[in-house]
Amino acid sequence: MEVDPTAAIQRVLDNPRSTVENVVGNDYFLQALKVEYKPLLNYVSRDQTIIEMCKWIFSEDKMSDPNYNKMSSSVIRVFTSSIPQVFMVFIESKTFADQCYSFLGSNDSANPQLCGFLYTILSQQIRWGRPKFFKLYQDVGNLLFARMRNLAIQELIVLVATRQSLNLFNDSRFILYLSTVATAQDADVSRPAITILLQLYDSLSDESPLLEEFFKPEIVANLFKVCCETTSPLVANDIAAVLTSLYALSCDLEPNLTKYEKYLRLTKDNITPLSVAFISVYNPSYLDIFQLYFLPNAHLNLHSYCSQLIMRLSFQEINSLVEETDFLEQLMSTYGTPQWCSHMVQISLVLARLTTECSALQFEKWENFVGANIVPLLRIIESEYGGSLISPGSENFEEEESTDSYDYDYYSSDDYEEDKSDDAEQEIGQDGEMDTSDSGSEPENANDQKE
Known part of the structure; x- marks a missing residue:
């Protein structure tokens, strides 16, 4: 017998002893x-x-309750409901704003999961309006900064800062504060500020007043300090991307x-993610860049750049x-050694395709190298199906399995097209049907043939 959800809930509501857990945890609540x-x-x-x-999503005391997962999930569904009547209640509720404020000021806000609940609710409210929470309290920014080690709070700070309607961080002190904290020696202190700065820069629109703050000399100086003194290559590379972007926008660096x-500056003794990122600023000759390609420390940072540059x-x-x-x-002599890498393969493929166009590439040693080592790769890449499969049961498996016995001649892309057309002619019989004589015995019946 089908149960009416509203009737089931009404029975719970009519019970004077019913608690929030009885109502929200009811199977027919949602x-x-x-x-x-x-x-x-x-009621809600x-x-x-x-x-x-709010106790179910903002208090660690409830996390040990057997019904915690079900209750917290249902509560989040209520607070993030797309039903206008419900949504408007919570976005304008002083009681809900007070609970959020109390949570951020409590020890419970050190819990990442609970902060995630806060972000889930407030992020939706921010996207559709101006939450009461940001209207009532002037020190929300300080509370958020106090917990900015938490990833959810970092996301919330960025989201709030990019919403000009909230007017919470639209002043010069915000970016200057973050850039100053980012220079701290303690990574636990500096890393959250760096993360927020990077996310914020990527999120700002051209019209945002915060974007202008990144061009101020003291902030640029802090970014350079972080970029050059950090021990993290990833952080250095990300900050360098911001600085080179500012430089492209006419920032005085x-x-x-x-x-x-x-x-x-990129030199033989300084091949780092940072110096590679600043190639566009110092603009060295491409010849000078490729001269550094085979140095021992180049493969980690410079090879990827050169694969694009070529x-x-x-x-x-x-x-x-x-x-x-x-x-x-040096490229040819490196082939077959432990130093040969995927970036060298990329460059070899590019140069092989350009042999007919570049006169300097048209000499016997290079053409023999391409024919023996690069043409097989080109065949695989240019083949529609990636090349034929070798059957372990074939008579020539031992011979075909070894590529050492192949005698590859260098050939152009035009030759390759002719090879493909010859193969197609051999596969198609005179009557226009595919020749299946080499594929094994004929099917025993029509059904097998269809299969």
């Missing part, structure tokens, strides 16, 4: 809420109900470029690279 059952809407809008529901030049060079620049440096000779 169904009744979904159909906007008015007595239930009135009461101040005392809001206080009791000259004083800091001079101060930190030994960290920023594809931007003109035919004339490729010729100059081959004629004026020993790059190509």
Whole structure:
């Protein structure tokens, strides 16, 4: 027999001994809420109900309760409901705002899961309006900064800062404070501030007043200090991306470029994520860059950049690279050694395709190298199905399995197209049907043939 959700909930509401746990934890609660059952809407809008529901998502004491997962999930569903009548109650509720404020000022706010609940609720309210929470309290920013080691709070700070309607962080002290904290020696203190700065810069619109703050000399100086003194390559690379972006937007970086030049300029003794990121600022010659390619410390940071750079060079620049440096000779001599890497494969493939266009590449040693080592890769890449499969049961398996016995001649892309057309002609018989003579015995019946 089908149960009416509203009738089931009404029975619980009519019981004077019913608690919030009895109502919200009822199996028919969410169904009744979904159909906007008015007595239930009135119930969840009461101040005392809001206080009791908040205990399930803002208090560590409730986390040991056997019904915690079910109750916390249901409470979150209520506070993030898309039903207008419910949503407007909580976004304008002083009681709910008080509970959020009390939570941030308590020891419970050190719990990541509970902070995640707060972010889930407030982020939805922020996207659709201006929560009462941000209207009532002027020190919300301080409370958020006190817990900014928490990832959910970091996300909330960024979200609040990018909403000009909230007007909580739209002043110069906000970015300056974060950039100053980011220079702290203690990674537990500096890392959250760095994370917020990076997320914030990526999230700001061109019209945001906070974007202008990043161009101020003291903030730029702090970013350079973090970039050059951090022990984390990832942080250095991310901050460098911000600085080079500011430079592209006409930010004056000259004083800091001079101060930190030994960290920023790419040299044979300074091949780092930072110096590679600042290549666009110092703009060294592509010939000088490729001269550093085979140094022992280049593979970690410079190889990926060069794999992209090679594809931007003109035919004339490729010729100059081959004629004026020993790059190509070193590339060929590195093949088959432990230093051979995927980036070298990429560059070899690019140069192999350009052999017919670049005169400096048209010499016997390079063409033999390409024919023996690169053409097999080109065949696989350019083949529609990635090449044929070798059957372990075939007579020539032992021979075909070894690539050492192949005699590859260098060939152009036009030759490859002819090879494909010849293969197609062999597979198609005179009557236009595929030749299946080599595929084994004929199917025993029509059904097998269809399969």
